[in-house]
Amino acid sequence: MSMAQHLAEITDQQFADISELVKRLTGINLHAGKKELVKARLAKRTRQLKLGSLEEYIGFVRNDKSGRELVSMLDALSTNLTFFFREPAHFNFLKDRILPDIKGRNTKRLRIWSAGCSSGEEPYSIAILLNECIPDLDRWDAKILATDLSTRVLSIAMRGEYAKQRFRDTPGQLVQRYFDVVQTSPSKIYRTGPRIRKIVHFARLNLVEPWPMKGPFDVMFCRNVMIYFDKPTQNRLVKRYYDLLAPGGHLFLGHSESLTGTKHQFRYVMPATYVK
Ligand SMILES: C[S@@+](CC[C@H](N)C(=O)[O-])C[C@H]1O[C@@H](n2cnc3c(N)ncnc32)[C@H](O)[C@@H]1O
The missing domain is CATH 3.40.50.150 (Vaccinia Virus protein VP39)
Structure with a gap:
């Protein structure tokens, strides 16, 4: 398995854990249709931190007592589209x-x-x-x-x-x-x-x-x-x-x-x- 493929793997259990955490902390609903998006965005964050897999990344978020990586994870998962005088x-x-x-x-x-x-x-x-x-x-x-x-x-x-x-x-x-x-x-x-x-x-x-x-x-x-x-x-x-x-x-x-x-x-x- 290549590094890129390896990074992008996310199990149903991991997705469920992340969705539950994000829902509890922010109200944001990451329904099943968002799995590909979550995978892509967290794989990017995993690469930026030079970690080997999404599993390692999730462990890193959980163990970061400062809460800083949690903020970065929520940043990576939020959708921010906007422009001047929209609507x-x-x-x-x-x-x-x-x-x-x-x-x-x-x-x-x-x-x-x-x-x-x-x-x-x-x-x-x-x-x-x-x-x-x-x-x-x-x-x-x-x-x-x-x-x-x-x-x-x-x-x-x-x-x-x-x-x-x-x-x-x-x-x-x-x-x-x-x-x-x-x-x-x-x-x-x-x-x-x-x-x-x-x-x-x-x-x-x-x-x-x-x-x-x-x-x-x-x-x-x-x-x-x-x-x-x-x-x-x-x-x-x-x-x-x-x-x-x-x-x-x-x-x-x-x-x-x-x-x-x-x-x-x-x-x-x-x-x-x-x-x-
Ligand atoms: C699509 S943007 C909307 C921007 C602007 N209001 C507009 O309509 O163009 C949604 C924003 O909501 C923010 N957001 C999502 N959940 C939030 C929460 N629990 N508390 C505060 N902001 C949140 C996201 O970070 C994102 O920047």
Whole structure:
């Protein structure tokens, strides 16, 4: 058996053990269809650590008392696809409906949470909209909290450097206004400018663990995250979101997610959009 084949072997028992561990720690459901993906991603991690087999790798995770390799394993298993202004209906609703109401309150305070922010495109898109819609934003107490389980994507988010492909749904003038070009060749790289950086605060947070924030939040984005959780975990999370939102506050989910079949107190507004 070649080294590559050897590394990629994963028994049903190993897969079941890993799924159980990941489910317990993060809520993420690695159903049987994910076996190939788990195999490929953990084989890569096994090679990076120069270990001989997946079995050795699993032993290594279990014996690492610092918990660091567990974090790396969860990083390797999470799916982080995202891009700027993904699912634009939510951004239009924020711009046209939510922000005008909040501006009318005259408190100049705004709290938004991007839960499961991945590499930062979602919270930075929100920050761009706030700058576009609130001319005196500098005089506001406005903060966007952006959290994720994965330290790998958070470090990309904090660096804030993106290739052109990430902007496929972003008007060119917004890219010019809010990003600096930091590399032109062999391909262009854009870095988030200070006006959007200063209102976004990144932190690692596992959604199924206790949350340190007190809220209340005016808006929560939790898009394309709960899709990986089972129904009881989703029910618990939705209840916790409700409790942390201000009355009249909005919750956005991903467009393939909805609260149908979930016990909740929200009022439906439009697809994947709810209000407290
Ligand atoms: C597909 S991305 C969604 C990014 C962005 N919200 C969007 O819609 O474009 C899902 C993110 O959820 C994060 N995630 C998964 N389980 C999590 C958990 N238990 N706690 C916090 N974040 C989690 C993953 O690390 C990943 O970055």
